Amino acid sequence: LTYHGPGQLVFYFIFSLKERGWSIPQFVKKIEELGLKLCQAQEVPAHRKEKCPGLWLGEKKIASLGLYVHQGVSMHGMALNVDPDLEDFQWIIPCGIQQAKITSLSKETGKKLTVSSVIPSIEPLVAEIFNA
Incomplete structure (x- = not known):
């Protein structure tokens, strides 16, 4: 299940990965x-979680990641929750983790x-991380 709504930075x-x-x-x-x-720019200590794509703070998910690659070309990306209505997520179980x-x-x-x-903040970071 994927949800994108107001307050998310998607x-x-x-890219041609090849x-x-x-x-x-x-x-x-x-x-x-x-x-x-x-997240660090806002002093939010997010982290990766093994086998659970996206970004987390303990058992709380702050960003979701979805990727599709076709013939070596990427599509999709990440949705960072900046200020969404968190009620919109009440029926979503992040990565199948009931308590998350x-x-x-x-x-x-x-x-x-x-x-x-x-x-x-995005443009300089994209240039740095992706050499774009």
């Missing part, structure tokens, strides 16, 4: 690294953040 990448010499796991790590750095919850940058920082306030 970034999709279309041309860049990246494996799928390497590319996933790059996408996660971008999300981690965006969904969280957001706003909830974790106690600040009313907006997607627009996070966007300016």
Whole structure:
């Protein structure tokens, strides 16, 4: 189940992994690294979780990752929860973990953040992480 809605920063990448010499796991790590750095910029200590794609704070998921690769070209990407209505996620069980919850940058920082306030950080990070 995938849900995208207001308050999420959704970034999709279309790259030829073959041309860049990246494996799928390497590319996933790059996408996660971008999300981690965006969280760190807000002083939110997100982390990766083995066998559970996306970004986490303990048992709370703050970013979801979905990737499709066709003929070596990537599609889709990551959705970072900046300030969504968390009630919209009440029926979603992240990575099949019953006790896991969904969280957001706003909830974790106690600040009313907006997607627009996070966007300016993306371009330099994409250039750094993806050499784009």
